[in-house]
Amino acid sequence: MKLFRVINPGFFTTVQDLGRQGFLKYGVPVSGAMDDFSLLLANMLVTNKPNDACLEIPLIGPELEALKDTQIAITGGNISPQINGQDIEMWQTLKIKEGDVVSFGKTRNGCRAYLSIRGGINVPPVLGSRSTYIRCEMGGIKGRQLKTGDFIEGFNSAKVLDVKLSLPEDYIPTFSNEAHVRVVLGPQLDSFTEKGVETFLSNPYTISLEADRMGYRLDGSVIEHKAQIETISDAILPGTVQVPPNGKPIITMKDAQTTGGYPKIATLITSDLYILGQAKPKDTVYFHEIALPEARRKLIEYKRRLRMIEKGFCK
Amino acid sequence: MYPSAKYVPFGDRALVVELGSGISPEVNRRVHAMHDAVSNAKLLGVGECVPTYRSLLITYDPIKLSSKKLVSAVKDLEKTLATYTSKRRQRKAIIPVVYGGDFGPDLSKVTKYHNLKEKDVIRIHSEHEYMVYMIGFIAGFPYLGELPDKIATPRLETPRFRVPEGSVGIAEKQTGIYPREAPGGWQIIGRTPVRLFDPTWHPPALLQPSDLVKFKPVTIIEFQQIQATVSRGDYNPFLQRNKKP
Numbered sequence: 200m201k202l203f204r205v206i207n208p209g210f211f212t213t214v215q216d217l218g219r220q221g222f223l224k225y226g227v228p229v230s231g232a233m234d235d236f237s238l239l240l241a242n243m244l245v246t247n248k249p250n251d252a253c254l255e256i257p258l259i260g261p262e263l264e265a266l267k268d269t270q271i272a273i274t275g276g277n278i279s280p281q282i283n284g285q286d287i288e289m290w291q292t293l294k295i296k297e298g299d300v301v302s303f304g305k306t307r308n309g310c311r312a313y314l315s316i317r318g319g320i321n322v323p324p325v326l327g328s329r330s331t332y333i334r335c336e337m338g339g340i341k342g343r344q345l346k347t348g349d350f351i352e353g354f355n356s357a358k359v360l361d362v363k364l365s366l367p368e369d370y371i372p373t374f375s376n377e378a379h380v381r382v383v384l385g386p387q388l389d390s391f392t393e394k395g396v397e398t399f400l401s402n403p404y405t406i407s408l409e410a411d412r413m414g415y416r417l418d419g420s421v422i423e424h425k426a427q428i429e430t431i432s433d434a435i436l437p438g439t440v441q442v443p444p445n446g447k448p449i450i451t452m453k454d455a456q457t458t459g460g461y462p463k464i465a466t467l468i469t470s471d472l473y474i475l476g477q478a479k480p481k482d483t484v485y486f487h488e489i490a491l492p493e494a495r496r497k498l499i500e501y502k503r504r505l506r507m508i509e510k511g512f513c514k
Numbered sequence: 515m516y517p518s519a520k521y522v523p524f525g526d527r528a529l530v531v532e533l534g535s536g537i538s539p540e541v542n543r544r545v546h547a548m549h550d551a552v553s554n555a556k557l558l559g560v561g562e563c564v565p566t567y568r569s570l571l572i573t574y575d576p577i578k579l580s581s582k583k584l585v586s587a588v589k590d591l592e593k594t595l596a597t598y599t600s601k602r603r604q605r606k607a608i609i610p611v612v613y614g615g616d617f618g619p620d621l622s623k624v625t626k627y628h629n630l631k632e633k634d635v636i637r638i639h640s641e642h643e644y645m646v647y648m649i650g651f652i653a654g655f656p657y658l659g660e661l662p663d664k665i666a667t668p669r670l671e672t673p674r675f676r677v678p679e680g681s682v683g684i685a686e687k688q689t690g691i692y693p694r695e696a697p698g699g700w701q702i703i704g705r706t707p708v709r710l711f712d713p714t715w716h717p718p719a720l721l722q723p724s725d726l727v728k729f730k731p732v733t734i735i736e737f738q739q740i741q742a743t744v745s746r747g748d749y750n751p752f753l754q755r756n757k758k759p
Contacts, residue, residue, distance in 0.1 A: 223564045223571075225711075225719035226653040325713045335653050335694065337713045386522040386530045431537060432650060432657075434564035434571035436528055458566055458650025466525030469576075494526035495576045502577070 201266050202316060203351040209261035209303065213331040213412075214320050214339035216252045222326055223457045229437055230330040230338065230453050233412060233476030234311055236372065237275035239505060241315035243512055244272035244292050244364050251319030252329035252339075254351070256312040258479065260303020261345055265295045269353065270317040270360050276309020276374055276477050291365035309374030309477035318357020332454060333412075364512050370504070374477040377403075381489040381497065382440065382465035386433075390462035391442070395423035399440075399464055403483045404448060410480050412454040417484065421446030424462065432460040438467035438475070440486070450475065450484075468494040470501035515541050519548075519592055521585045526576050527561075529584055531592075532569040537687070539660055541568045542647045546724035547598050551591040557584070565723045566648040567657070605725045607751040609691065609706050610732040610740055611640070611682050617705035617737075624667045624684060624701050638665050639703065640729040644689060646721050654693035654711025654719040658727055661687045673699035680705045682729065693719075704729075707741035708751055720751070 215238065218231020232238035232255055242251050254261075260278050273280045273289045280287050281302050287293060289312075295301070303312065322329050322339055331339025340349055388396065404419035422442050435441070439451045441461035448464065452475070467475065468489060478484060489497070520532040531548060534541030549565045552572060559579030564571040574584055613636045614621040625632050644658035651657075666687045674697060677683070681692040683700025690700060693710035706729075710720045721727065732740070743749040 221562050222653075222718065223562055223573075224649060224723060225717055226649040226651065226655055227713075227718065228653075326718060334696075335711075335713070383523060383525050386524045431535075431567050432648070433530065433566045433569050434524075434528075434650075436525065436571075436573070438525060456651055457564065458648060463524075466528075468526045491523055491526060491581055495580070498526060498576055 200321070200353050200355050201350040202269050202353040203263040203265055203301075205261060205345050205347055205349040205351065206264055206300070207262035208345035208347055208349070209256060210259035212254055212256050212261045212345040213333070214252050214322055215255040215330045216328055217250045218330050218453065219326050219328040223434065226457050227326060227335070228332065228454050228457055230332045230412075231328065232313065232330075233453055234275050234309075234313070234473040235476070236473040236505075237311070237313045237477075238315075240290065240366060240508065241272045241274040241313040242319075243509055244274070244290070244366065245270050245315050245317040246360060246362075246364075246512075247315055247317070247319050251315065252322060253316070253320065254314040254345075256303065256314060257310055258306055260312060262300060262302045263351065265297055265299045265301070266350075267353075268297055268359065269295045269357075271295055271301070272315045273312055274315075274366075275313040276311050277307040278309075278312050279304030279307060280312065288365075290371050292360065292363045306479075310479035311477060316351070316353055317360060318354040321352040321354050334454065366508065367511070370508055374474070376482045378474050378478045378482060378484045379487060380471040380474055380484060381468045381487045381494065383468060383491055383494055384465050384488055385463070386466070387462040388464065390424055390428045391464055392423045392425055396464065398422050399448070400486055400488055403485055406478055406480050406482050406484065408480045410478075412452055414449055414451040414455050415475070415478070417448045417450065419447065422448060422464065428462055430460045432458040433463075435459040435463070436466065438469075438472045439463050440465045440467070452476070468497055470497045515544060521588070523581055524571060528571055528573045529581060529588070530569050530571055531588060534568045537567045537647070537659060539645060542645065542659070543724075544595065545570050547595050548592070549723070551595060551598060552588060555587070555591055557587055560584070566650070605722070606753040607721060607725060607727050608753060609682075609708055609727055609729050609751060610736065611704040611706050611729045612734055612737045613639075613704040613731055618682070618703040620670070620683075620701040621703040624665060624703055627667050628665060630664070635665050635703065636731055638662055639684075639689065640731050642728075644727045646723050646725045646727060647688075648723050649719055649721070652693060652696050654721070656690055656710070656721045656725075656727070658689045658691075659687060661689050663687070667701050669699040670701060673697055677702060678705065680707060682706060705737075707737050707744055708749065709744050
């Protein structure tokens with residue numbers, strides 16, 4: 200069922216869900232929403248399943264014409280969403296009527312908006328996920344970003360909701376130009392001098408223009424390696440901080456290749472990865488060390504927060 | 515190979531088990547044995563495993579399983595590795611390749627580099643049996659080793675923007691196959707018509723870590739014939755009665 204026609208695709212709009220699991224050993228990255236927290240909330244706000252596919256909309260949004268009455272929610276970074284030219288609220292259920300035009304404007308905070316549609320976006324799952332992975336042209340709409348003239352399809356079975364949900368203000372994340380993320384040091388800490396690790400943990404790093412779904416190259420103080428460093432490729436995961444010979448860190452993100460040979464100084468904790476998914480070029484990143492048991496507690500807190508939000512909606 | 519494995523946390527949801535410090539068939543075989551052992555143990559909370567040259571990455575759900583418990587469970591498995599024999603049959607694939615010409619633009623360079631004849635490079639490359647050390651870089655790309663020293667060649671000084679699908683390349687003591695067009699710095703010596711990755715397959719990659727691979731020189735006409743079989747979905751590169759993935 201065609202729900203929207205793409206009048207203008209925006210800069211790099213893709214279909215994403217929570218990504219692919221179980222194919223890393225075949226070289227297939229996880230993909231999925233760069234900010235999965237916002238995707239989960241977008242789905243909750245239209246009572247979708249957590250893994251339903253949404254649009255991920257970085258910086259310059261698309262223009263979409265509704266072909267049917269439906270409901271949507273927009274979460275994540277604020278890029279000034281509008282319906283028929285009128286500003287609309289994020290983080291709540293929005294009614295859409297046939298003929299309405301959804302568009303976006305200036306980036307106010309964060310980097311990526313998530314647009315959920317009641318019932319989820321209907322594209323065929325590939326390897327268990329609807330997420331677009333451009334490099335292998337898989338998932339999403341024909342394995343690519345949106346193009347003018349595309350149709351965004353929904354499921355016939357999706358019923359129109361008679362409730363309007365909104366996220367209590369306390370739970371709405373704010374994305375600043377200064378991202379503070381926590382990291383577990385390693386796995387190749389012994390490739391760095393003590394001074395190198397100190398540099399990494401005590402200085403701000405700036406996200407360069409080379410930042411996309413695969414990863415972010417950072418600018419900032421040079422991290423010192425030990426004289427002899429190994430460059431044997433090991434597995435990498437989203438959130439790994441690698442340091443190539445030039446001493447400037449690279450953070451791998453959701454579409455990153457599954458193996459890499461640069462020494463890995465640290466890895467972001469799972470519950471902070473979404474924060475970086477909202478970071479954009481010129482934003483600053485600070486890395487804070489955290490011990491493994493503490494990281495686990497943060498993950499439990501994060502999951503509890505999501506459950507509380509969900510329960511609150513179900514009342 | 516290390517006398518005993520190193521266990522290093524990789525963030526809050528993965529563990530790296532490092533079995534050696536370099537690239538060698540012995541270390542890599544140990545990685546695959548460890549991979550089998552962990553998969554067969556079906557530990558609660560363990561997600562997926564990623565075998566690489568000298569280490570195995572194990573992802574887990576830290577809420578169900580603590581890092582400490584995982585380490586001690588895998589250490590127990592490590593003790594069984596010395597006497598471990600895999601029940602899984604090691605698969606052998608034959609990959610047909612057209613060497614040189616437009617399909618292998620760097621063959622003459624590799625030939626000159628080693629002061630050999632083209633037919634020698636082809637013979638050495640295709641006589642040797644390789645093991646899939648790991649899959650990475652792009653979906654389905656097999657890192658094969660170990661390439662005989664006689665034809666081991668450094669990467670290109672300037673990588674190409676586009677290496678065509680099916681290209682067979684050399685980089686140091688490794689050889690590999692590009693499953694699709696991609697940028698790359700390997701010395702391209704030939705091309706295969708065999709498809710290495712298709713997301714509609716289960717599993718999606720033709721080759722799996724620990725598989726054995728041999729290359730077979732073919733003519734352009736044979737290449738085209740095989741290509742036709744491949745596009746019908748009828749081509750099976752595996753020896754014996756192994757099923758196509």
